[in-house]
Amino acid sequence: MAAAQDSSIMTKRRPVKIIRPPSFSIAGFLRDFKGLWLYKDLLYTLSAHRVKVRYKQSVLGIAWAVLQPLSLMLIYTLVFAVFARIPTGGTPYPVMAFTGLLLWTLFSTALTSSTNGLVSHAHLVTKVYFPREILPLTYVVAALFDFAIAALLLAALMVYYHVAPTINLLYAIPIVLILTCFVTAMSLAFSALQVRFRDVGVAMPLLLQLWMFATPVVYPLSAVPQRFQSLYSLNPMVGVVDSFRTVVLNGTAPDLHGLGISAILSIVLLPACYIYFKHVEATLADVI
Amino acid sequence: MIDLSFNRVSKRYRIRHESEETASRHPLIRKWNALWTHPEDFWAVRDVSFDVERGEALGIIGHNGAGKSTILKLLSNITTPTAGEIRINGRLAALIEVGSGFHPELTGRENIYLNGAILGMARSEITKKLESIIEFAGVRQFIDTPVKRFSSGMYVRLGFSIAAHLEPDILLLDEVLAVGDASFQKKCLDRISELKEAGTTIVFISHDLRAVERLCQRVLLLKRGQIVMNGPAKEVIAAYQNDATLSSESVEVHKRGETKEVEIRTLSFLNDNGQMNPVFKTGKPLIARIDFDVHEAVNDAVFSVLLFTSDGESHCELTTEFSRDSLSLQRGKGSIEFRTDELGLLPGVYFTSVHVQQRGAQDVIHYQYKSTTLRVDFDRVVRGNFFLPHDWQVSQVESDEVVELEVQNK
Numbered sequence: 001m002a003a004a005q006d007s008s009i010m011t012k013r014r015p016v017k018i019i020r021p022p023s024f025s026i027a028g029f030l031r032d033f034k035g036l037w038l039y040k041d042l043l044y045t046l047s048a049h050r051v052k053v054r055y056k057q058s059v060l061g062i063a064w065a066v067l068q069p070l071s072l073m074l075i076y077t078l079v080f081a082v083f084a085r086i087p088t089g090g091t092p093y094p095v096m097a098f099t100g101l102l103l104w105t106l107f108s109t110a111l112t113s114s115t116n117g118l119v120s121h122a123h124l125v126t127k128v129y130f131p132r133e134i135l136p137l138t139y140v141v142a143a144l145f146d147f148a149i150a151a152l153l154l155a156a157l158m159v160y161y162h163v164a165p166t167i168n169l170l171y172a173i174p175i176v177l178i179l180t181c182f183v184t185a186m187s188l189a190f191s192a193l194q195v196r197f198r199d200v201g202v203a204m205p206l207l208l209q210l211w212m213f214a215t216p217v218v219y220p221l222s223a224v225p226q227r228f229q230s231l232y233s234l235n236p237m238v239g240v241v242d243s244f245r246t247v248v249l250n251g252t253a254p255d256l257h258g259l260g261i262s263a264i265l266s267i268v269l270l271p272a273c274y275i276y277f278k279h280v281e282a283t284l285a286d287v288i
Numbered sequence: 289m290i291d292l293s294f295n296r297v298s299k300r301y302r303i304r305h306e307s308e309e310t311a312s313r314h315p316l317i318r319k320w321n322a323l324w325t326h327p328e329d330f331w332a333v334r335d336v337s338f339d340v341e342r343g344e345a346l347g348i349i350g351h352n353g354a355g356k357s358t359i360l361k362l363l364s365n366i367t368t369p370t371a372g373e374i375r376i377n378g379r380l381a382a383l384i385e386v387g388s389g390f391h392p393e394l395t396g397r398e399n400i401y402l403n404g405a406i407l408g409m410a411r412s413e414i415t416k417k418l419e420s421i422i423e424f425a426g427v428r429q430f431i432d433t434p435v436k437r438f439s440s441g442m443y444v445r446l447g448f449s450i451a452a453h454l455e456p457d458i459l460l461l462d463e464v465l466a467v468g469d470a471s472f473q474k475k476c477l478d479r480i481s482e483l484k485e486a487g488t489t490i491v492f493i494s495h496d497l498r499a500v501e502r503l504c505q506r507v508l509l510l511k512r513g514q515i516v517m518n519g520p521a522k523e524v525i526a527a528y529q530n531d532a533t534l535s536s537e538s539v540e541v542h543k544r545g546e547t548k549e550v551e552i553r554t555l556s557f558l559n560d561n562g563q564m565n566p567v568f569k570t571g572k573p574l575i576a577r578i579d580f581d582v583h584e585a586v587n588d589a590v591f592s593v594l595l596f597t598s599d600g601e602s603h604c605e606l607t608t609e610f611s612r613d614s615l616s617l618q619r620g621k622g623s624i625e626f627r628t629d630e631l632g633l634l635p636g637v638y639f640t641s642v643h644v645q646q647r648g649a650q651d652v653i654h655y656q657y658k659s660t661t662l663r664v665d666f667d668r669v670v671r672g673n674f675f676l677p678h679d680w681q682v683s684q685v686e687s688d689e690v691v692e693l694e695v696q697n698k
Contacts, residue, residue, distance in 0.1 A: 014377055014378040014379070014457055015378065015379060016375070016376070016377050016378075017365075017375075017376040017377075017380070018373060018374070018375050018376075019362070019365055019368065019369065019373070019374040019375075019376070020368075020369070020372075020373050020374075021368060021369055021370055021371055021372075022368050039408075041405050041409075041410050041411045042405040042406060042408075044411070045401050045402055045405040045411065046402065046405065049391060049394060049398065049402055052393075052394065052398070053391060053393050053394065056393045056394075057393065124389055124406065125366075126366060127366070127382075127389075128364065128366070128382060128389070128406055128407065129364050129365040129366055129382075130406060130408070282367075282368045283367065283368065284367075285361065285366045285367045286301065286367055
């Protein structure tokens with residue numbers, strides 16, 4: 001072993017690392033981003049383990065990924081379609097609610113679990129270095145995995161309710177990408193905030209509850225009065241959920257105005273949140 | 289070739305003090321009060337510069353709070369410096385607390401991947417070394433069992449095995465050698481020596497002076513966040529041992545009250561044959577001898593010898609205090625010997641203080657601090673915190689007769 005090592009030390013190219021006091025620069029930002037790439041194996045391994053651990057020793061296992069949005073769909077169907085009878089413009093309520101809940105579950109699961117992601121790994125964070133953003137990112141990846149499983153149920157529901165997909169279904173790909181961007185930005189920001197203010201984690205269930213009702217998840221966008229619409233659509237989740245529903249259920253092109261707002265906000269927020277996260281990371285081990 | 293350099297590095301922590309009267313149970317009131325108190329700066333590391341050559345093993349020693357762990361955290365990039373620059377030339381790995389990255393629900397195999405990735409190994413690299421890691425840890429039979437069902441020994445072995453298969457250019461070692469039993473520590477040290485021979489640069493931060501001396505050529509001595517000495521291991525360690533370990537105030541307090549009717553001349557350690565300063569080993573006899581002069585007769589005197597660890601914590605005591613016989617001292621010279629047949633101390637260096645006192649009196653008659661050190665060398669394998677002298681006896685039931693054996697463990 002020693003001989004093999006000897007030769008590798010001679011020939012291996014050595015990375016040079018310089019550690020300086022934290023300060024913001026574009027070059028530093030790009031370096032952080034490049035550093036993340038070096039740790040892609042850790043991101044993969046940790047994310048895979050998130051998924052495995054979540055369903056270990058549970059009898060239903062991976063079925064939970066489907067059960068969660070499904071049971072919510074049944075409850076909301078009971079409340080809004082049987083008791084309250086809100087108009088859905090011809091679409092069967094259960095499938096309408098499910099499209100919303102599918103995206104919302106992705107958003108809320110990723111955000112809830114990643115918010116606590118840094119704090120719950122304090123033992124690692126104070127012992128060994130790796131780019132800390134990997135921790136919240138793994139929760140986003142795990143939530144995307146659950147999303148993919150639950151999307152199979154959506155396909156089944158579409159068959160059951162005779163909703164035929166059209167070529168516009170392809171829009172779903174950029175829509176999910178925008179959502180991923182947005183939830184990543186939020187996960188970075190909230191997990192970093194949680195380090196200093198544990199209030200964030202406590203307030204999270206309430207915040208998500210309010211946020212869900214400010215998003216057309218269990219009701220259609222058309223149910224929102226016109227005069228609230230411009231303010232309402234500043235919520236990036238509105239454009240995402242509504243567009244997704246349009247392309248999946250109606251088979252028409254999405255409202256590019258609403259989706260555009262979501263896209264622009266997500267694209268601006270992601271680097272901003274990443275910079276904030278990196279700023280917190282510099283003194284993370286001293287504070288956590 | 290320089291692998292690692294610290295260039296005027298400082299690290300500041302801000303500490304907020306909460307005064308008695310502003311302390312409140314309510315967190316909001318506490319937060320509000322905190323706004324009006326000025327934080328105090330604490331420089332854990334101040335203006336530290338040093339270089340480590342390729343293939344060199346550098347030891348860093350110092351008392352608790354001298355800045356050792358801060359340097360380790362800065363080097364491993366867990367925290368960032370307040371000022372200065374650290375340059376690291378090569379892949380650096382820290383042999384951290386073994387197994388701290390384990391997930392209890394995952395199997396041994398899965399944890400190897402997880403822990404390896406956390407330590408910075410690529411998946412392909414782990415796959416390549418998987419067999420060797422399992423072999424080294426000796427857990428093949430249980431490798432597909434969740435680690436929560438592992439015994440603590442298996443847990444530690446697997447954790448170390450993963451870390452031992454890192455092939456870094458620069459290896460950071462903390463108190464890793466302090467965990468596990470003696471045979472595990474030996475395995476650990478052997479592997480580190482192997483890496484060292486292969487040309488790995490090593491930075492070793494420890495309280496264990498013997499281990500530092502064995503592994504490192506050069507040692508830095510830190511005091512209150514600054515380097516006070518940088519030189520060959522033997523010299524720096526000797527200087528550190530002679531440096532007052534106890535805070536000087538507490539020594540002063542004892543010194544001030546001295547009445548000096550009796551003067552302690554020397555404290556010496558002897559072996560069974562009366563030989564001075566031989567090699568002492570755990571489980572072997574030890575005699576501690578105090579030579580003294582009596583200037584004025586003293587009734588009911590008490591002699592005590594205290595042994596300290598290198599951190600200045602008192603470790604154990606030899607004393608006449610609890611004997612029923614009172615000890616009266618006449619004018620002239622004298623000596624007193626404390627004897628143990630089986631030394632319970634583990635290998636290490638111990639500092640001493642000796643004092644003589646009148647029973648129940650506030651002040652000491654004479655106090656001597658650090659006149660001698662006691663060095664216990666490594667001999668037999670002792671697991672745990674101290675060696676407990678013991679015998680053993682076995683009884684077996686064999687068909688219908690009882691066989692009794694009595695063995696002395698000497």
